[in-house]
Amino acid sequence: MHYVISDIHGCYYEYLQALERIDFKDEDILYVLGDCVDRGYAPIRLLQDMMRRPNIIPLIGNHELEASLILRKLCVEITEKNYNTHLDEDFMEVLTAWFYDGGHTTLEEFQKLSMIEQEEILSYMGEFSLYKETVVKGQSYLMVHGGLEPFDPQKKLKDYDLFSLVTSRPDYEKAYFKDRYTITGHSPTPNQEGNLGTIIKKNNHIAIDCGCVFGYNLAVLCLETGEEYYIPFQDGRQSPSI
Numbered sequence: 001m002h003y004v005i006s007d008i009h010g011c012y013y014e015y016l017q018a019l020e021r022i023d024f025k026d027e028d029i030l031y032v033l034g035d036c037v038d039r040g041y042a043p044i045r046l047l048q049d050m051m052r053r054p055n056i057i058p059l060i061g062n063h064e065l066e067a068s069l070i071l072r073k074l075c076v077e078i079t080e081k082n083y084n085t086h087l088d089e090d091f092m093e094v095l096t097a098w099f100y101d102g103g104h105t106t107l108e109e110f111q112k113l114s115m116i117e118q119e120e121i122l123s124y125m126g127e128f129s130l131y132k133e134t135v136v137k138g139q140s141y142l143m144v145h146g147g148l149e150p151f152d153p154q155k156k157l158k159d160y161d162l163f164s165l166v167t168s169r170p171d172y173e174k175a176y177f178k179d180r181y182t183i184t185g186h187s188p189t190p191n192q193e194g195n196l197g198t199i200i201k202k203n204n205h206i207a208i209d210c211g212c213v214f215g216y217n218l219a220v221l222c223l224e225t226g227e228e229y230y231i232p233f234q235d236g237r238q239s240p241s242i
């Protein structure tokens with residue numbers, strides 16, 4: 001089976017429950033459409049679990065992009081030569097913005113890791129794909145964290161810039177493709193009027209970020225059956241099992 005999930009944002013306990021709920025097996029595939037890190041309580045433990053599972057296919061989100069750039073920079077060894085230049089004012093601004101976006105939970109766990117573990121995390125995030133395409137039971141799917149805005153039907157996927165792929169928000173009123181579904185995360189569905197944390201399917205768009213870290217749901221979609229699974233946010237910090 002092929003499953004899709006997104007915007008786990010460190011909700012490690014809910015993620016484990018999701019795997020259990022779908023009875024995730026070695027022969028299954030789970031696409032994770034980005035924003036694994038930041039905001040939630042255990043982003044690094046989440047990544048460490050994901051990297052042990054070769055049948056999890058991660059895509060990059062804006063939070064991985066931001067976190068990797070910052071953590072790489074913070075990992076630079078301080079020397080006599082760079083001690084007063086390596087963290088300049090511009091970088092401090094970027095760091096402040098990241099903290100405002102929930103980066104502190106990622107940094108908190110990251111700084112407790114050994115240098116080898118830190119490098120493993122950074123190189124794992126460096127391997128995340130920009131987008132993925134797949135065909136399941138004859139139906140074609142495109143998966144990307146943000147969207148393809150501004151959308152141009154003539155434009156090839158590889159010609160969209162990284163920033164647009166991870167930060168843009170699709171207009172669900174307009175289909176991108178006639179014959180293929182575009183699955184995205186990034187835009188929490190509860191931001192749409194009347195939505196309480198469920199998947200939106202409209203005009204060949206499938207939006208699956210159901211706002212778990214904001215107190216709604218972690219959603220998993222099965223591509224073979226169309227079945228939707230929902231794990232409510234429970235704040236796993238309270239759980240003795242993690």
Ligand SMILES: [Mn+2]
Nearest residue numbers: 035061062186
């Ligand atoms: Mn995002």
